[in-house]
Amino acid sequence: MTRDDIPTPALLLDLDRFERNLERMAAHVRRAGKRLRPHAKTHRCPEIAKRQVAAGALGVACAKLGEAEVMAGAGVRGLLITTEVVTPGGIRRLLRLAAEAPDTLVVVDNPENVADLGREAAAEGVTLGVLVDVDVGNRRTGIQSGPPAVALARAVAGQRALRFHGLQGYAGHCAHVVGWEARREASRAALAPLMETRRLCEGAGLAVDIVAGGSTGTWDIDVELPGLTELQAGSYCVMDLEYRRIGGRTGAALTDFEMALTVIATVVSVPTADRAMVDAGLKAFSTDKPFPPEPVERPGLEYAFAGDEHGRLTITDPARAPRLGERIEFFPPHCDPTVNLYDRIYALRGEKVEAVWDVAARGRSD
Amino acid sequence: MTRDDIPTPALLLDLDRFERNLERMAAHVRRAGKRLRPHAKTHRCPEIAKRQVAAGALGVACAKLGEAEVMAGAGVRGLLITTEVVTPGGIRRLLRLAAEAPDTLVVVDNPENVADLGREAAAEGVTLGVLVDVDVGNRRTGIQSGPPAVALARAVAGQRALRFHGLQGYAGHCAHVVGWEARREASRAALAPLMETRRLCEGAGLAVDIVAGGSTGTWDIDVELPGLTELQAGSYCVMDLEYRRIGGRTGAALTDFEMALTVIATVVSVPTADRAMVDAGLKAFSTDKPFPPEPVERPGLEYAFAGDEHGRLTITDPARAPRLGERIEFFPPHCDPTVNLYDRIYALRGEKVEAVWDVAARGRSD
Incomplete structure (x- = not known):
């Protein structure tokens, strides 16, 4: 099967570019003395997760429990669930997952939730690894940095069936700041309270093995922080237009990682000289x-x-008007929600379809 | 299983509201002497399509061949594929579908495509029903109304293996015009050339059995046209915020159909007094x-x-702040792309889950 045989619309992955992206990030974190737990919410694809682990990643971060269940079922370990699991049904599923994949980590931002997790884990005889989720200005989940976060860490450590491993601070609001210097300044400011929280935890006798954070936008910024132990960048493996637009250290586009993901479409109508429909x-x-x-x-x-x-394609150059039936590829604006529309990824080596990978965790936002 | 047992996020359908929507539309088209071929792109769900047919619909319209293949596989007949099928691979699939479901109709807007369909259908010994897709100002697919459309209809009729059945004119640009009178004026203006094209076809000796068009927004407008034979409204069965906002004949909201579709979510974090995260x-x-x-x-x-x-939920009234773990439902902005994110629909009778329906054509945009 070649590129031309794939029914459209379809999601294509350029394997050469993808593999170079994995290698580049792996070499970078090695050099920086950091670890990498890439975010699987980007791809929801166990085959990609396995290649990230083979390239040196600790495992993958999962936005939701459902995503983590799929990854675990496919044999991926080193899972970090980056959204709080707070319902009784969710906690039961989480403990089953932790029994199967004991190195699974989950984040918490609420003392009630810590009590629930501790009680249920003890009842099930499961030990659950926990990070305290700290709001670093993203205004999403996460407890306030400083003393509130330390108190929550202490609450985790006080639960016999929970293991406090450290902190998560996801500065999503910094990931797409345009311009490298501005982004660096924003990320430094956001993560300073996370670093301070780490010091306060350690001062309180709470060992901090893990401080997780970072994004594709700050991949070469956050590693400057001695207190950060691992990156959870996701998009770097496939890239998208949004990340390309934020700019790199030396140019107006972020070109550190290559645009590996496209959607292929077919021209199904050319009704006028200035318009074609895909x-x-x-x-x-x-x-x-x-x-x-x-x-x-x-x-x-x-x-x-x-x-x-x-x-709708507006034909701005009539000499380049597409033909009926012609196939055209597009870079998607945002990789994560684009991938989530597809059941499979066609992995291409040049023109050849080398593999078709299931987006096995597609739709698993539960 | 009840509403409270469903893992979130999930797609819920209120069956009482849904059934009233089906009945209301069915009674309306009966009264108007029209037929209904509701657009299945809204729900991509054979169980819903079957209920629409049971309520009197001719079948369903499908945006893509892949969607139609799923519907046919589930036993739904009376399919109209509303996007042109132009590639050799697509035409082969279309002819297999037409062999299985001989009342399937496809639209055309291009003479090359008519020649391809005619040649391949003849070679396969299949007779294929065809509508000419007319651009009524939507600037999407569709040939120009009037003589170009008539010439294309004649080309269809000239192919031994094709049957010319009539016209499609989808005025998508009128569907969401705010205000009933303004919408009526827009739709009348858009569809006048379609009606004229019908007359020209008939004048040229081409029998026109079908003139398909209309939307949920113009459900009680387009039936006024004697030349229109069938409606292809889709959203009416579940509704969404976008359609509710366009206004009805007598009020600022379109309330002719009930909001039957919701997404249920869980509060996973209440980090501050003015914010909760679902x-x-x-x-x-x-x-x-x-x-x-x-x-x-x-x-x-x-x-x-x-x-x-x-x-992110901004809590504008602290007395009504949600609790951690609380479940909250939301009306989606746009039903079609919302449904396309989910593998299943939980069909509720009151609090009870009466059925779980596969969104079997989810992702089938091919």
């Missing part, structure tokens, strides 16, 4: 960003969403 | 509209997207 719309691409997909190496065409199943 | 974000709701999901019967809370897996 079979990829709201159900083929992420729609959460204020910019559209970008045709790959096709100057003279501009994409706009045109409903669930269509994209 | 486990439903970009991967749980459509993100293509400029307004967010709306909490159902929960005044004092405002939702904002906060990443792939989180929604």
Whole structure:
């Protein structure tokens, strides 16, 4: 099977680019003396997770318990669940997962939740590894840094069936700050209270093995912090337009990682000289960003969403007008929600489909 | 199983509301002397399609061949594929489908495509029903109305293996015009050339059995046109915030159909007095509209997207602050791309889960 045989719309991964992205990040964290637990929410694909682990990652971070269950079922270990698990049903599932994959870690930001986890884990005879989730200004989950976080860490350590391993501080609000210097300043400011919380924990006699954070946008920034032990960048393995636009250390585009992910579509209608329609719309691409997909190496065409199943190409250069039935690839605006629309990834070596990987945790936001 | 047992985030359907929506539309088209072929792209769910047919629909419209293959495989007939099928591989699949479900219809907007379909259908010994797709101002697919459309209809009729059945004119640009009178005016203007094309076809000796069009927004507008034979409204069966906002014949909200579809989420973090986080974000709701999901019967809370897996609730009334672990439902902004994120629909009768339906054509945009 080759690229031309794939029914469209479909998700393609350029394996050469993807592998270089994995190698580049692996070499970087090794050099920096850090570890890597890449975020699997980007790809939801055990085959990719396994390749990240083979390249040296500790395991993968999972946004949700359901995602982690799929990864564990596929044999991936070293899982960190980065969203709190607070319901009785969720806690039961979490403890089953921890019994199967004992190095699984979960985050907490609430003392009630710590008490629930501690009680249920003890009742099940399971020991559960825990990180305290600290809000570093992202205004999402996470307890306040400093004394409240230390008190929560102490509560974790006080539970016989829980093991306090350290802290998570995800500075999502810094990941896409445009311009490397501005991003560095933002991330430094955000993570300073996390570093201080680490010191306070240690001062209180609580050993901190893990301080997890970072993103693809701050991959070469956060490693400067001695107190950070591991990165949880996700998008670096496939990249997307949003990350490319934030700029790198030396240029207006972030080119440290290569654009490995595309959506291939077919021109299904060329109704006028200035318009062609492709079979990829709201159900083929992420729609959460204020910019559209970008045709790959096709100057003279501009994409706009045109409903669930269509994209409208405005033909700005008539000499380059597409033909009916022609196949065109696009870079997606945002990789994570784009991948989540597809059941499989076509992994290409040049023109050849080398493998078809299940997006096995697709839809597993539970 | 009851509503409270469903792992979140999950897609819920209120069966009482859903059934009233089906009945209301069925009674309406009967009264108007029209037929109904509701658009299955809304739900991608054979169980819903079967209930629409049981309520009197001719079959269902499918946005893509892949969607139609799933519907046919589940035993649904009366399929209309509303996007052109132009590739050799697609045409082979289409002819297999037409062999299995001979009343399947496909649209065309291009003479090359008509020649390809005619040649391949003849070679396979299959007769394929065809509608000419007319651009009624939606600027998507569709040939120009009037003589170009008539010429294409003649080309279809000239192919031994194709049957010309009529016209499709989807006025998507009118569906969400706010205000009933303005919408009526827009839809009338858009569909006038379609009606004229019908007359021209008939004048040229081409019998027109079917003129398909309309949307949930124009459900009680387009039936006024004697030349329109069938509606292809989709969203009416479940509704969404976008359609509710367009206004009805007598009020500022479209209340002709009931809001039957919700996403249920769990509060996983209450980090501050003015903020609670739910486990439903970009991967749980459509993100293509400029307004967010709306909490159902929960005044004092405002939702904002906060990443792939989180929604941020701003607590505007501290007396109504949600508890950790509490479950909250939301109306999605746009039903079609929301449903496409889920593998199943929990169909509720009151609090009881009466059935769990597969969104079997989820992801089948091919």
